[in-house]
Amino acid sequence: MSSLVLEQPSNAETSYVLLYNVSWEKLEQLDVALTGTSARLTYLDGLLEIMSPLSDDHEDNKKTLAMLLEVYMRMKNIRFYGRGSATIGNKEDNTRREPDESYNLGTKKPIPDLILEITVTSGGINKLKIYQRLGVPEVWFWEDGLLSLYCLQGDSYIKATKSNLLPDLNLDLLAKYARMTDQYDAVNEYIQIITKE
Incomplete structure (x- = not known):
């Protein structure tokens, strides 16, 4: 067919x-x-x-959230490796995906530890099914100014209120600065807050 x-x-x-x-x-x-x-x-x-195409809103939200997360990890001396939207999946897994942003924590690995997805359009393929099959430990979705986390436990994802990988990260604070309209100001103000912690 x-x-x-x-x-x-x-x-x-x-x-x-x-x-x-x-x-x-x-x-x-x-x-x-x-x-x-x-x-x-x-x-x-x-x-x-x-x-x-990917919209300007999608790209702006992705970059702002990624910059904030990277600032946090650098300031907390968490070793990370940005992978960007490198394609993951293969014929054997019957999957393929280019995440919006992805990271390895600690060391470089073939599969990201953390994936950021910016949702502008609903529908289509369930991305969590792909990431579950590949064994990605955490997937964060940003949609309409809200951050939703999914942590892999066993063979399935559980919606979580805090990160298993970054347990001290204040997600509400991160989301607050990710919602700011000015990216430059958002990152600078977030640095000021993190410095005081």
């Missing part, structure tokens, strides 16, 4: 197409064909999501 469009929702800033019955080989062909575009591919068990 050929690939069929299941959904094609869109809003003024972001749109995606969801296809099913896509082989890994077809995914690889599409990846090559879409090189140089702003398209992002997410794949799980034959289901392919092609998303483009």
